[in-house]
Structure formats: structure tokens, C-alpha cells
Amino acid sequence: MIPHEHLTPDEMVLHYYSEGCREPEERLAECPQCRAEYRALQRVLNAADGYAPPERDCGFEARLWERLRRELPVRQAEPRWRLHWRALSVAAALAVAIFFIGRWSAPNRPDPALAGNDVLMEAVGDHIDRSQFLLQEVANDPRTAAPREELADLLGANRLYRQTAAMSGEPAMADLLDELEQLLVEMQNVEQTNGEVREMVFKLRVAAAELRKAKSGKEDRL
Amino acid sequence: MHESEAAAVARARTGDGDAFRLLVERYGRSVFRLGYRLTGNEQDAEDVVQETFLRAFRQLDKYDGRASFHTWIYRIASNYSLDLLRARRRTETPEPESLVSTETSADRRVLSEQIGDRLRQAMDDLSSQERSAFVLRHYEGLSIEEIGGVLGIAQSATKNSIFRAVQKLRRYLEPFSGGAR
Secondary structure (H helix, E strand, O other): OOOOOOOOHHHHHHHHOOOOOOOOHHHHHHOHHHHHHHHHHHHHHHHHHHOOOOOOOOOHHHHHHHHHHHHOOOEOOOOOHHHHHHHHHHHHHHHHHHHHHHHHOOOOOOOHHHHHHHHHHHHHHHHHHHHHHHHHHHHHOHHHOOOHHHHHHHHHHHHHHHHHHHHOOOHHHHHHHHHHHHHHHHHHHOOOOHHHHHHHHHHHHHHHHHHHHHHHHHHHHO | OOHHHHHHHHHHHOOEHHHHHHHHHHHHHHHHHHHHHHHOOHHHHHHHHHHHHHHHHHOHHHOOOOOOHHHHHHHHHHHHHHHHHHHHHHHOOOOOOOOOOOOOOOOHHHHHHHHHHHHHHHHHHOOHHHHHHHHHHHOOOOOHHHHHHHHOOOHHHHHHHHHHHHHHHHHHHHHHHOOOO
16 A cells, blocks of 8 residues: 655645645545544634725725825826816806796796706706816826815705706716715815725715706607 | 827927826836835835936936836836835944744734734845735736846846845745735
């Protein structure tokens, strides 16, 4: 009978890490001593998994980049939203005015409520685009935090749209705007974390796409 | 390397901050984890992650794309961590080993804390090379060949470093690991 050759500790380590050039499975299956040794090794190495680094919060990358940016000779694009901010603000205010005019002073329309809803959705679409633009910039580059007065401007418009959406029977839109409002309030008070901003950008992107799709469907039908 | 990553590296070489930021965002967290496991210290790990990316940016011209960017940045992080460890060992007096409770409590939390303490002691007892090789293999999942590339040592030396690290860990953890799982 051929004397039994046990797996060496080093072979077991390689097997644990799937690095071995031999196939020790058979040996482990047929030899209780090797199997017991291997299980002991597994327990130790599994216990080593407990050496976990402390979790970094979701603003870690932003802070890291801020520190690096000061030290590195890099160039960055100027945030685009500054150029568009005032124009978007005026457009949003005009859209609200159009909505109210369309809703309350268009007696010849066959269904004033529906016509008003169309204008509301148009205005909310612009507002969402504007919010998305700002949040995307903040998410991409937290050092370009929005100036407080401009944030307040956006927040004021958002409140108006949210209340109007709720009164016009658009609960889903009212909920989204409510969530956006909470985020804008938080951004006013503290530096907002990138993760939350990205999540909101994603939701706004989805909502904006749905609005565009609904609008283009309506135009096709006309 | 992903095409977008290769493009980001190429743009970062020209001084494009947005491109380099993509790389920082992609690898910052994993470099922090590596730094923490190599140095065992949160503050040092923060230092490692910052210094790694500063060095990486300055050395981008030397990056030839043969290794993945991930492996290349780990090499920089490991080298800097090893420098920190060596400097610390030269200047610090080793602390006396803390006593592990000999109480045979059934409380798993206490046992888990004991294992955590022993694990930290075991990691501190490893040489710089053993610790690096073990961390890169066990936690980061790099192959022995990749670890050899990161640490600039032969595969046989890499294997031996891992074997020695595991032996030491067994000495520290075996009395506890039976009840750990």
C-alpha cells in the first residue's frame, strides 16, 4: 500500500485562495486528518474577514477630490449653470403665469382644467430641467455649491409648483416636488451629500423623460 | 482596462481635472480600504489615499498601460503604506500586548471583540511585506502574480510572504476561531 501523503499547510493555503497547481479536492475528500486541518485553516482565514476598515460616508470622494484639487495643477470646466440660471428663472416664472392665465382666463377652451394641466406640466418640466441642471453640477463638483440666493429662488418656485400640482390633481408630481423641496431645504442649511443628490438627479431625469414622452405622444396625436 | 478608463487616463495626462476626478471617484474608496488594512490606522489611511493620488497624477506619464490602472494605483498605495509602516516602526516603541480576557463567556459579542483584538495584534506582528502580500491576496483578491507585480518581488517570495502571514495569523487566532463561526 502506498503511504498516504498529507497536504502541506502551504498547499492548503494555495487551495483556499484557488491558487494551487495540484488538485487537493480528492485528498480532502479521502483523508479526515487533511480535512480537519483544512477546516481549521478555513476558520482562521474566515475570521480574518472581520478586519474591516471603517466605512467612509458618501461625501468621502468629494472631500478627497477637494483636497487633491488644491494640490494638483489641473484645469476644470467652468460650471455651465451660472450662465443659464437667470434665463431659466425668468422662464419658470413666465410658465407659472401662463399656467394661471390658461387655467382661469380662457373661457373659449372646451376643457379649461385639461388645458391648464398641460401648461402646468410644461412649466414643471422646465423647473425640473433647471433643478436637475443645478443638482447635476453640485453632484459632479461639490465645490460649486449653489449660491444661497439662487437656491432660495429655486426653492420658492418649487413650493409654488408643488402646491399647484397638488391642487390640480397631480399627486405623483406633488410628491416628487415635495421630495425635491426637502432636498433643497437641506442644501440650504448644510452641504448636501453627493449620494442623495445623485439619487435625486436620477429621479428627476426619469420624471423629465416621462414628461417629454407624454408631451411628444400628445403632439403625435394632434 | 475599460475604454472609458483608458480615455480618462489619457485626458488626465494632459492636465484634465475632470478626467482625473473620475479615477479618484472610482478608486478612492478601495485605496482607502487598502491603506487602512496596511497601516491599521484611519488617519494613516486617509494620508495614504491622498498621497497615492498625488503621486499617481505626477507619475501618469510613466504609466504604460501594461498593468491595469487598478493594479498600478495599488502599487503606489502599497509602496507608500510600506514607507509609513517602516517609518512608524523606526520611531515608535512597541506597545505592550494588551491582555485578552481569559473569561469563558458565552457572549458572542465579547468573543468577537477578542477576535478583533487578536486580529489587529496579528496584523501588527506581520512584517511589512507579509502584511502587504496577505492584504492584497485576502482582502483585495489580487492573484499572486499581480501581488508580485505590485510589490516588485518574485512569485516565490510572494507566496512565502503569504504562507508566513497565514502561519502567524493561525497562532493568534486559532484559540478563538473554533467558536467564531
